[in-house]
Amino acid sequence: DSGVTQTPKHLITATGQRVTLRCSPRSGDLSVYWYQQSLDQGLQFLIQYYNGEERAKGNILERFSAQQFPDLHSELNLSSLELGDSALYFCASSVIDRGHGELFFGEGSRLTVL
Amino acid sequence: DQQVKQNSPSLSVQEGRISILNCDYTNSMFDYFLWYKKYPAEGPTFLISISSIKDKNEDGRFTVFLNKSAKHLSLHIVPSQPGDSAVYFCAASPYNFNKFYFGSGTKLNVKP
Numbered sequence: 001d002s003g004v005t006q007t008p009k010h011l012i013t014a015t016g017q018r019v020t021l022r023c024s025p026r027s028g029d030l031s032v033y034w035y036q037q038s039l040d041q042g043l044q045f046l047i048q049y050y051n052g053e054e055r056a057k058g059n060i061l062e063r064f065s066a067q068q069f070p071d072l073h074s075e076l077n078l079s080s081l082e083l084g085d086s087a088l089y090f091c092a093s094s095v096i097d098r099g100h101g102e103l104f105f106g107e108g109s110r111l112t113v114l
Numbered sequence: 115d116q117q118v119k120q121n122s123p124s125l126s127v128q129e130g131r132i133s134i135l136n137c138d139y140t141n142s143m144f145d146y147f148l149w150y151k152k153y154p155a156e157g158p159t160f161l162i163s164i165s166s167i168k169d170k171n172e173d174g175r176f177t178v179f180l181n182k183s184a185k186h187l188s189l190h191i192v193p194s195q196p197g198d199s200a201v202y203f204c205a206a207s208p209y210n211f212n213k214f215y216f217g218s219g220t221k222l223n224v225k226p
Contacts, residue, residue: 002157002159004157031211033214035216041218042116042203042216042217042218042219043158043203043205043216044216045213045214045215045216048212048213055212056212056213058213090157090158092157094211102148102160102163103148103150103158103160103205103214104160105150105157105158105159106157107155107156107157108156108157
């Protein structure tokens, strides 16, 4: 158990809909990262938050947005969903300040868009 | 633009032998390198890391080697065990850990 909690584990929805994925980081971790893994491909970096502020952006579509709340949990919002958005979405957290920077991943949210 | 590449999608090794997984990167600004292991239906699990100031880091059966001039790192598993069968991802990050770039993964199969 990494200590990172993601909900829901599975989600099935239709094209054009909007979903919210939730992530609770490990206790004490200030950074949250979101990754997308499509069909046995690598992990694509979407966005990073540190203590409530956006710190880095990757290949995140404009239809996607995220935020980190004062209690450090994070949400990834996916709107106007398309078939190609079907993927595993992973959240990871890290302390960073220790200078090591290991990411600890949740089990992922599997999104299926029909 | 794939900044971290794992060119071998799969590797099959006999139990007890050495497994060598390779990874190449293109960005000389990367300062920190990691290996993750992933089982089906689970999130990636941190395995071992190495800073750019080192060329080798060992943890039990796992050793990571870094060749900065070649922009290459490798993970050695000795001896390999059937429970090591999983997908292995290498990752790289600049010094500020703002982004971690992952390779596409190598599926390791350790045969009993």
